[in-house]
Amino acid sequence: MVALSVVLQGEASAAAGFARMSDRQNVNFSQLASDAERADVVLIGEVHDNKAHHDLQAAVIRSLLAKKIPIAIGFETMQAESQKQLDDWTQGRVSEEDFKKVFAANWTYDWNLYRDIFILARDNRIPLIALNLPKEIVKKVSRKGYQSLSEQERKNLPKGTTCDLNNPHTEFLKKSFKELFQNVASGRIFSYFCEAQTLRNSGMASNIKEYTLKHPERKFIALAGIWHAVKNAIPEQLERNGSKLTSLVILPEIAELRRENATAAEADYMVGGAPEGSF
Numbered sequence: 001m002v003a004l005s006v007v008l009q010g011e012a013s014a015a016a017g018f019a020r021m022s023d024r025q026n027v028n029f030s031q032l033a034s035d036a037e038r039a040d041v042v043l044i045g046e047v048h049d050n051k052a053h054h055d056l057q058a059a060v061i062r063s064l065l066a067k068k069i070p071i072a073i074g075f076e077t078m079q080a081e082s083q084k085q086l087d088d089w090t091q092g093r094v095s096e097e098d099f100k101k102v103f104a105a106n107w108t109y110d111w112n113l114y115r116d117i118f119i120l121a122r123d124n125r126i127p128l129i130a131l132n133l134p135k136e137i138v139k140k141v142s143r144k145g146y147q148s149l150s151e152q153e154r155k156n157l158p159k160g161t162t163c164d165l166n167n168p169h170t171e172f173l174k175k176s177f178k179e180l181f182q183n184v185a186s187g188r189i190f191s192y193f194c195e196a197q198t199l200r201n202s203g204m205a206s207n208i209k210e211y212t213l214k215h216p217e218r219k220f221i222a223l224a225g226i227w228h229a230v231k232n233a234i235p236e237q238l239e240r241n242g243s244k245l246t247s248l249v250i251l252p253e254i255a256e257l258r259r260e261n262a263t264a265a266e267a268d269y270m271v272g273g274a275p276e277g278s279f
Helices: 029-038 051-066 080-090 096-106 111-123 135-144 151-155 168-176 188-214 234-240
Strands: 018-020 025-027 041-046 071-079 128-132 219-225 247-252 269-271
Touching (some): 018 029, 029 051, 029 247, 041 051, 041 234, 051 111, 071 080, 071 111, 071 188, 080 096, 080 111, 128 219, 168 188, 188 219
Parallel strands (some): 041 219, 041 247, 071 128, 071 219, 247 269
Antiparallel strands (some): 018 025, 018 269
């Protein structure tokens, strides 16, 4: 992948790797940032353990702060029940050492991969929003299906959350993972995988919608894995949930999704090369 220390300068050259998918043209970072300024929701995908992807996310956030645009940042890394701890962090009421324990309880990846963004948010008093559903619920659905959830568990999901597999993302996943699921693509394992993905996409979309309804003055920046940030995932679920918000999707390239095989139906921008791994 092209070094983002070179790419993420305000006037980076088009050759550095920002592909606008609407016309398949290489553009510079300033052009991407200008589009981000106009969208209500900006989704920036990531491979969770790729530091360069988090540098890209931080660069977009800094570009919006430089224009004094009020923003909020939503994290897939954080579960909704940790919202109070996120608020405490943003307001400087908790030390980094104590917050690292909260982060570790929510997410298994290294704190240092995300630290710059959390520090940036704290220092600028940017509201942080926990987007993810409780991991116990997601794990249960991925193993036993949505029907295994109790009535109380379903009631505790964000308003508007659905597990309807009749959505474009299901076919997208089947196409993307056909080799991985070649022996079970029509069976329970794949269906449960899709149900868990749809549940998370729908739940995170519902949390975004709820926040933006209460705070329409703030642009919402959503940081999530590529398979959640792609247009047929969270953005499509936002539309299904009745949201009229405009969205911009920025995805780093991965082996399965590159500018050569992606279209404007998946992303507005594809960035860089293909790092190892896809989650």
